[in-house]
Amino acid sequence: MGYSFAIVQPLYPLGIFYLCRTILIKKTEMKKIFCLLLTLLVLPVTMKGKEIISVTTNHLQLVLQVNDNHRLYQTYFGERLSAATDLNVLPLSAAQLTSTAIKGHEVYPVMGTEDYYEPALEITHADGNPTSVLYYKSSSVCPVEGGTETTITLADNVYPLTVTLHYVAYTKEDVISQWAEIKHGESGKVWLSHYASSMLYFEVQKYYLREFSSDWAKEMQQEESQLNFGRKIVSSRLGTRADMFAQPFFEVGINNPVSENSGDVFMGTLAWTGNFKFTFEVDHDGVLRVVSGINPDASRYLLAKGKIFVTPQFIYTFSHHGIGEGSRNLQRFVINHQLYKGKEDRLTLLNNWENTYFDFDEKKLTELFSDVKDLGVDMFLLDDGWFGNKYPRKDDHAGLGDWQVTRSKLPHGLPFLVKEANSKGVEFGLWIEPEMVNPKSELAEKHPKWIIKLPNRETYYFRNQLVLDLTNPKVQDYVFSVVDGILKENPKIKYFKWDCNSPITNVYSPWEKANQGNLYIDYVYGFYQVLSRIQQKYPNLCMMMCSGGGGRCDYEGLKYFTEFWCSDNTNPVERLYMQWGYSQFMPSKAMCAHVTNWDSKSSVKFRVDVAFGCKLGFDINLKSLSADDLSYCRQAIKEYNRLKPVIYSPDLYRLESPYEGNHCILERVDDARSHVLVLVYDIHPRYGENVLPTRLQGLDVNAQYRVKEVLLMPGRQSWLSCNDKTYSGDYLMKIGLQLVSTNELTSHIVELIKL
Numbered sequence: 001m002g003y004s005f006a007i008v009q010p011l012y013p014l015g016i017f018y019l020c021r022t023i024l025i026k027k028t029e030m031k032k033i034f035c036l037l038l039t040l041l042v043l044p045v046t047m048k049g050k051e052i053i054s055v056t057t058n059h060l061q062l063v064l065q066v067n068d069n070h071r072l073y074q075t076y077f078g079e080r081l082s083a084a085t086d087l088n089v090l091p092l093s094a095a096q097l098t099s100t101a102i103k104g105h106e107v108y109p110v111m112g113t114e115d116y117y118e119p120a121l122e123i124t125h126a127d128g129n130p131t132s133v134l135y136y137k138s139s140s141v142c143p144v145e146g147g148t149e150t151t152i153t154l155a156d157n158v159y160p161l162t163v164t165l166h167y168v169a170y171t172k173e174d175v176i177s178q179w180a181e182i183k184h185g186e187s188g189k190v191w192l193s194h195y196a197s198s199m200l201y202f203e204v205q206k207y208y209l210r211e212f213s214s215d216w217a218k219e220m221q222q223e224e225s226q227l228n229f230g231r232k233i234v235s236s237r238l239g240t241r242a243d244m245f246a247q248p249f250f251e252v253g254i255n256n257p258v259s260e261n262s263g264d265v266f267m268g269t270l271a272w273t274g275n276f277k278f279t280f281e282v283d284h285d286g287v288l289r290v291v292s293g294i295n296p297d298a299s300r301y302l303l304a305k306g307k308i309f310v311t312p313q314f315i316y317t318f319s320h321h322g323i324g325e326g327s328r329n330l331q332r333f334v335i336n337h338q339l340y341k342g343k344e345d346r347l348t349l350l351n352n353w354e355n356t357y358f359d360f361d362e363k364k365l366t367e368l369f370s371d372v373k374d375l376g377v378d379m380f381l382l383d384d385g386w387f388g389n390k391y392p393r394k395d396d397h398a399g400l401g402d403w404q405v406t407r408s409k410l411p412h413g414l415p416f417l418v419k420e421a422n423s424k425g426v427e428f429g430l431w432i433e434p435e436m437v438n439p440k441s442e443l444a445e446k447h448p449k450w451i452i453k454l455p456n457r458e459t460y461y462f463r464n465q466l467v468l469d470l471t472n473p474k475v476q477d478y479v480f481s482v483v484d485g486i487l488k489e490n491p492k493i494k495y496f497k498w499d500c501n502s503p504i505t506n507v508y509s510p511w512e513k514a515n516q517g518n519l520y521i522d523y524v525y526g527f528y529q530v531l532s533r534i535q536q537k538y539p540n541l542c543m544m545m546c547s548g549g550g551g552r553c554d555y556e557g558l559k560y561f562t563e564f565w566c567s568d569n570t571n572p573v574e575r576l577y578m579q580w581g582y583s584q585f586m587p588s589k590a591m592c593a594h595v596t597n598w599d600s601k602s603s604v605k606f607r608v609d610v611a612f613g614c615k616l617g618f619d620i621n622l623k624s625l626s627a628d629d630l631s632y633c634r635q636a637i638k639e640y641n642r643l644k645p646v647i648y649s650p651d652l653y654r655l656e657s658p659y660e661g662n663h664c665i666l667e668r669v670d671d672a673r674s675h676v677l678v679l680v681y682d683i684h685p686r687y688g689e690n691v692l693p694t695r696l697q698g699l700d701v702n703a704q705y706r707v708k709e710v711l712l713m714p715g716r717q718s719w720l721s722c723n724d725k726t727y728s729g730d731y732l733m734k735i736g737l738q739l740v741s742t743n744e745l746t747s748h749i750v751e752l753i754k755l
C-alpha cells in the first residue's frame with residue numbers, strides 16, 4: 001500500500017489566503033479556493049484511490065482511513081505523531097493482526113453491518129429494512145475560526161441515505177469538536193433509533209472511567225472505576241433539568257487511572273442542553289469504544305425526507321500529561337470559542353434569594369440596593385417571587401407563567417426598581433423561569449395545550465410545576481415574548497437568571513402528537529431557537545443558566561449564557577469538591593459561586609475565599625455580618641476586581657485534591673506566567689498531621705517571584721512563613737511553599753508577582 005500525503009504546515013495555506021485577499025478575490029470565491037487548496041494539502045489522494053484523513057491540532061491527531069471495501073476506519077487517535085510517513089503503516093486495528101472478523105474500527109458503524117456492538121447509527125427505512133451500510137464518498141477541509149474543519153461524506157448504496165461527518169480541530173487549544181448530519185430522500189416514514197455524534201476507539205490494556213454523578217445540592221461528585229468487558233453507560237433522560245443526576249462530562253484514563261499531571265487521558269463532553277448518553281463498551285478484543293450523543297433511548301426520531309438531522313457536537317481533548325493539561329485545553333477552548341462573551345468581563349452581584357426567599361416588598365428591595373453599593377458589587381439580582389396577580393407567587397405553588405409584576409407587592413412595577421437601583425449606581429438583574437408553568441396560573445388556564453402533560457393519566461408534579469411544550473413554535477414565540485416584553489419595558493435590565501426547576505414530566509407533547517419520540521430532541525432545538533432570538537435582539541444581555549442548582553450545565557448552553565449556577569449548596573466545603581469537579585471542564589468565569597449563610601459554622605472569610613476562585617457573588621443578609629466580616633467582604637470585592645485577569649485565566653493547576661487529602665489547593669497563572677494566584681483551603685486536617693510544602697506549577701523557571709498573602713481579616717498579619725519573600729520559579733516548582741496548616745477551615749489567598 002503506497003500512500004502519498006502532505007501534512008499541513010499551518011502558515012502555508014494562511015499565506016495563500018492572505019495573498020488572495022490582497023489581490024481582492026471575492027470573499028466567497030476566495031473561501032472556495034482556500035478550501036480546495038487546504039483539501040489538496042491535507043487530504044492525501046492515493047495512487048490506488050484510497051485516502052488517509054488526518055484531523056490534527058498542535059499536539060493531537062485523529063487518523064481515519066478508507067479501506068479496500070470503501071468504508072471508513074479509525075487507525076489512530078492520541079498524541080500527534082511526529083513522522084508523517086507513519087500514517088501509511090498504521091494497521092486498521094491491532095486486533096486485525098490476530099482476528100479475521102475485524103476489518104477495523106469503523107468510524108460511524110451502522111446497525112446491520114458485521115459489527116455486533118452498539119452502532120453509531122440505526123435507521124429503519126420506509127420499507128421496514130433496519131440496516132444500512134455507509135461508504136466513503138468524499139472529503140474536504142476548510143479553515144474555520146481557530147482551526148480547520150474536515151467534512152467527510154458517507155452514503156448508503158441501496159437507500160438514499162447520506163451521513164456527513166464534521167470534525168473541527170482547534171489547533172492551539174488541542175480540542176476537537178465532532179458531529180454528524182443525517183439526511184435521507186425516502187418518501188415513507190424513516191425512523192432513527194441511534195444517531196451518535198461520534199464513535200471513538202482505544203486499544204490498550206486497561207481503561208479507567210471518571211464520571212460525575214449529581215443530585216440537587218450534590219452536584220459534580222467525581223467517581224472512578226475500571227472499565228472491563230461489557231458496557232458502562234452514563235446518561236440522562238430528564239429532558240429540561242437534564243444534568244440533575246449525571247453531568248455530561250467524562251475522563252478516560254488510558255492504561256492508567258486518571259491522574260492530574262501524568263498519563264494519557266481522553267476527556268469529553270456533549271454540547272447539548274438535554275438528554276445525553278455516553279456508552280463505554282469494551283469488546284471481546286479488549287477494544288474500548290466510546291459512543292457519544294443524544295440519548296436515543298426515549299427518542300425514536302421520525303426524520304422527514306430532506307430534513308437534516310444535526311447531532312450535537314461531541315467536544316474532546318486528549319492529554320499525555322493528565323487531566324491538568326486536558327482541562328487547561330478545555331477551559332481555553334470554552335473561553336475562546338464556546339462561552340457567550342467568553343473574553344469579556346463578568347459582573348459581581350448581590351442576590352436576594354437566600355436572604356429573603358419570597359418574602360420581600362419594595363422597601364426591602366430598595367434597601368438592598370444600598371447594600372449592593374455599600375458592598376461594592378456591580379449588580380442586584382432579584383430572584384423568584386416578583387410576579388403573578390391572579391395567582392401571586394407567594395411560594396412555589398403558583399404564578400409561573402404569569403410574568404407580570406405582583407402589584408400588591410411591588411406597586412410601582414419593575415421600572416421603578418430598575419430606576420432606583422440605577423440611581424444608586426447599581427445594575428439590575430432579574431430571575432425568570434419562562435419554560436415552566438404552575439397549574440395555578442392564568443397561562444395554564446388560557447393555554448392548556450401548551451403544556452407537556454399526559455392527556456389520560458394522573459399528573460405528576462415536580463416542584464408543583466409543569467414544562468411548556470417548546471416543540472410548538474407558538475410556545476417558542478411566547479417564551480421569547482416573556483424576555484422581550486420585560487426588556488421592552490425595562491431596557492436597562494442587564495442580566496437574567498434563567499431557572500429551570502423541573503425535568504420534563506408526564507412526557508407527552510400535544511404538538512408532536514403521534515411523533516412523541518421527537519419530543520426530547522425538538523424541545524432542545526426549540527429552546528435554542530428562543531435563545532438565539534434573544535441573543536440576536538439583545539446582544540448585550542448577560543444570563544445565568546440555572547436549573548434548581550446545577551441541573552443544566554453544558555457547552556452548547558454556554559453559547560447563550562455567560563455563566564451557570566453550580567449548585568444551591570453553598571456550604572464552602574461541599575463547594576470545594578464541586579468546584580474541583582467543574583474546573584476540569586469549565587472556566588472560572590462561567591462558574592457562579594455565591595457567599596451565603598447556608599453553612600454558618602465556617603468563617604465568612606473561608607466562605608468568601610472559596611467563592612473567590614469562581615464568578616463571585618453574594619446571597620446573604622449583610623446586616624447579619626459582623627463589622628469585621630463586612631469589611632472583609634468589601635475588601636474581597638476590591639481584590640477580586642483587581643485580580644480578575646488571573647482568576648479568569650484558563651491556566652489552572654490543581655495542586656492538592658480534597659478527594660485525596662485534608663486540604664485543597666488551586667493555582668491560576670496568567671498567560672505571561674508573571675501573575676499567579678494560589679488558593680489554599682485547609683478543610684479538615686488531622687491532629688499532628690505532617691504538613692509539607694506544596695510545589696507550584698507552570699511558572700517561569702528563571703524568574704523571581706515575590707510572594708504575598710492578600711485578603712487578610714482586618715487587623716490580622718499573615719503567618720505564612722513565605723509571606724513577603726522572593727523565590728525563583730525553579731525553587732517554587734521543585735521545593736515549594738509551606739502553605740497548609742492544621743487549623744480546620746482556614747484559607748489563604750496568596751499572590752505571586754514576577755519581578
Ligand code: DGJ
Pocket residue numbers: 353383384431499501546547548549565567568
Ligand atoms: C432554584 C435556584 O437554584 C435558586 O438559586 C433559586 O433561584 C430558586 N430556584 C428560586 O425558586
